[in-house]
Amino acid sequence: MDELPIGRRVAYWRGRRKMSQQVFADRLGKSKSWVDKVERGVRRLDKFSVLYEIADILQVDVQLLLGRDPERRTDALNCIDQVEVQEIRAALERYDSISAYFDAAPCPPPLDDMRKAVNHAWLTYQYARYGVLTRALPKLLRDAQAADAAYRGDQAPVAAHLLGQVYQIASSVLRKLGENELAWLAADRALAVSQRAGDPLLAGIATTRVGGALLALGRARPALELTVNIAQRLAPSTSADLRPGQLSVYGMLLLQGAMAAARLGDSATVNDLLDGADEAARLLGGDDNQYWTCFGPTNVLLHRAAAAVELGEGGRAVEADEQIVPDNFNALxxxxxxxxxxxxxxxxxxxxxxxxxxxxxxxxxxxxxxxxxxxxxxxxxxxxxxxxxxxxxxxxxxxxxxxxxxxx
Structure with missing residues (x-):
């Protein structure tokens, strides 16, 4: 976007903020005609005072409007900025696998190194260090994509498994930070790659990411139908199905479905799904972090509170919080x-x-x-x-x- 005139950059970021010309003009104290002329390049934008005011309203670094790399601010280290968003978007737009189909595969990183990097990224997410994670994600995505494109034979499912996890990490943090369209793209990629990895549980937990992204986009009904459908397919039916991983993924699918049902105002379905998740947690026997889910009895209570909030029943959310054992909560x-x-x-x-x-x-x-x-x-x-x-x-x-x- 560096080659664009400054007015076009203003129009781009205004569009990203879903702000009409009239609303933008009102906040700036200008006329809509003035904004339109600036964005079309008819009127010059050469006053730094106005530029800084525009950057403040659009919540971007003024250097982005000037087509330069923004200065990193120490007070913004915990949050994502638009540089990271664009770099993550660029990484998600890569198609190394199809290129490798026609040409020699790129030199991939060792799978052991990738596994360590993916585990570190999960922990970075679960410790809520989102700024650190978003700065590391573009390279991690590129490396995981290169590995998935290059490895063959017995190593191919391993590489696909790692890439599926990286897409899930990306989807989770992007949804947290309000980049919901990108979160959906990453979740959809995670689901597709997870199927190639040959791990139904990885595909199951990827389904929760898709459900979460759909919910963030206001698509509660598809989110509910998808998560419940896959939960039914992973529901334990024999003693062999009572493995911690399967119980955790199954339980998380039910919890994600409960959140979608709550958004729809369907309290009966919410209760049914939460009760099913509670039963899975009881069979699991305690809080665990299988497939990076943090699933267990405590997480079910957390979701009871969250679902109550979505239903507009704040009092019930407070009551659910009072049932949480402090030591169990602090262990999360x-x-x-x-x-x-x-x-x-x-x-x-x-x-x-x-x-x-x-x-x-x-x-x-x-x-x-x-x-x-x-x-x-x-x-x-x-x-x-x-x-x-x-x-x-x-x-x-x-x-x-x-x-x-x-x-x-």
Missing amino acids: LPERRAHHLLDLARGFAQVGDLASAGETLLKGDRLAPSEIRCRPIAHEVMSDVLRRTRGAPPSPIAELAEHMGVGI
């Missing part, structure tokens, strides 16, 4: 705990307990700043808390809002 990895605290903050806000909602956001921020400061849903909760709080908010809340970029 930071992403799961901070995600739950964000859901709980939403529940408190629904019942009008704004003080508890704000305090819960603070707890989540202390545990995993990226989960609170970088997620669009967290910004919505903070905005709600600030809007409905009478008088000035407590200073810790005001400070966190400032760090998040949420106006008071």
Whole structure:
């Protein structure tokens, strides 16, 4: 995009922010005609004060508008920026496998090195270090794609398995950060590659990523139908099916289906799916991290709270939280705990307990700043808390809002 005139860059980022010319003009204090002329290159944009104001409204580094590489800011290390988004997009747009079909395969990284890198990426995600992960993802995607394209024979399923995991990691973090279309693309790729890996459980957990991406895009019905359909295919029917991996993947499919049903307002289906997941967790015997799921009795309770919030029943979410054993909760990895605290903050806000909602956001921020400061849903909760709080908010809340970029 460097070769584009500055007006075209403004139009591009305005479109990415889903902002009409009129809305953009209103926020800028200009006329719609002025914006249109700038974007068409009829009017020059040569005042730095205006450029910085435009960059602020579009939430991009001003250097991007100038066609230069943006300066890295130390205060933004926990969040994704548009440079990472474009690099991840470029990596997802590669088609090494079809190129290797016609030409000699590229020199791939050793599979042992890839396995270590993928495991590290999973842990980086589960520790909610999203900025670190998004900066590492483009290279990890390229390496995993090269390995999948190059390895043959017995090594081919191993390489496909690793690439399927990398696509799942990409989908998960992109959905967290509000890049839902890219999250869907990565999840869809994960599902396709997982089938080549010959691992039904990897394909099953990839299905939860597709369901999550569909849900983020407002496609709750397809998300519900997909996850329940695959859950039924993986449902334990014999003692041989009671392996921890199968129970975990099956349970996560039910939990993802419950979240989709909650978005549809179908409380009966929500309860049925949560009860099924609870039974799988009981058979599992405790919290585990098979296939990087963190599935178990505690995660089921976390999803009971999350589903209640989606149904608009914040009081039930608070009740579900009270059933969680603190030691079991504290044993979960930071992403799961901070995600739950964000859901709980939403529940408190629904019942009008704004003080508890704000305090819960603070707890989540202390545990995993990226989960609170970088997620669009967290910004919505903070905005709600600030809007409905009478008088000035407590200073810790005001400070966190400032760090998040949420106006008071």
